Amino acid sequence: MSKKMETNEKILKAAAHIINTDGVCSLTLEAVAKNAGVSKGGLLYHFPSKDALLEGMVDYLLQGFVDEAESTVNEDLCEKGKWTRAYTTLTFNQLDSEIDMNTAFLAAIATNPELLKPMAKYLHELHSHIENDHIDPIVSTVVRLAVDGMYFNQLYGMNLQEDTRKEVLKYLISLTKEDIK
Numbered sequence: 310m311s312k313k314m315e316t317n318e319k320i321l322k323a324a325a326h327i328i329n330t331d332g333v334c335s336l337t338l339e340a341v342a343k344n345a346g347v348s349k350g351g352l353l354y355h356f357p358s359k360d361a362l363l364e365g366m367v368d369y370l371l372q373g374f375v376d377e378a379e380s381t382v383n384e385d386l387c388e389k390g391k392w393t394r395a396y397t398t399l400t401f402n403q404l405d406s407e408i409d410m411n412t413a414f415l416a417a418i419a420t421n422p423e424l425l426k427p428m429a430k431y432l433h434e435l436h437s438h439i440e441n442d443h444i445d446p447i448v449s450t451v452v453r454l455a456v457d458g459m460y461f462n463q464l465y466g467m468n469l470q471e472d473t474r475k476e477v478l479k480y481l482i483s484l485t486k487e488d489i490k
Contacts, residue, residue, distance in 0.1 A: 317355050320345045321369050324362055325413035333416040338362070363417045367424050370414055371431055374399060378435065390485030392438040393449045397485070400456045401478050412464050444485060452481050 310318075323345035327336050338359060342352040356362040378395045385391035403411065418424045439453050440446045459477065462469070469477065 313355070316345075316347065316351070317365065318369070320347065320352060320355055320362070321366055321410065324366060325410045328413035328416045329409050333413075333420055336362075336417075360421065363421060363424055366410060366414055366417060367427055370410055371428055374403065375431060382438075387486065389443040390449070392435070392442045393444065393452050393485045394482055396435060396439060397452060397456050397478065397481050400460050401474070403460075408463065411460075415464055442485075448484055452484050455481055 320341060324336060324341045327340050327344055331340075336359065338352055338356075339349060341362065342349045345352065352362075356365050377399050378392075381395035381399060382391050385394060414424075436453065439449045442449050455477075459469075459474075468474075
């Protein structure tokens, strides 16, 4: 990872931390710079405005998810259900690794709904892959909706016990490999 990318990530995570601990109204460029350990000028070099910072959070989440989804799909040897499996697995994993960024994103879109447009565009494309995943489209849609429910459950702090969560993931993945009528 380049130095610029490392700094971007550090700034975005600092912004997410502020949103999660103090609320989105406390998100100022000064607070983010201080929390990230960079000068305000350094922050402005990477993100010239608060809107650019919020857009950066969306891009960070989306690009990471897009890259991982494509990689996971390309590595999956079973053609049938691979987009649904990738979406399921990555969403469950993201809940473990990027929960702060995701909850911050949820708060940020409340202040600027325009931030949803790039995410909605990508998710529409991804859902098209899922619905045409060589498995029953109703099954793939039910799996996707269950995964989305798990995602929002976690964001709202309604966590399942770890063993239950693992069993739910295992069950959802099994649905992508069976012929269910």
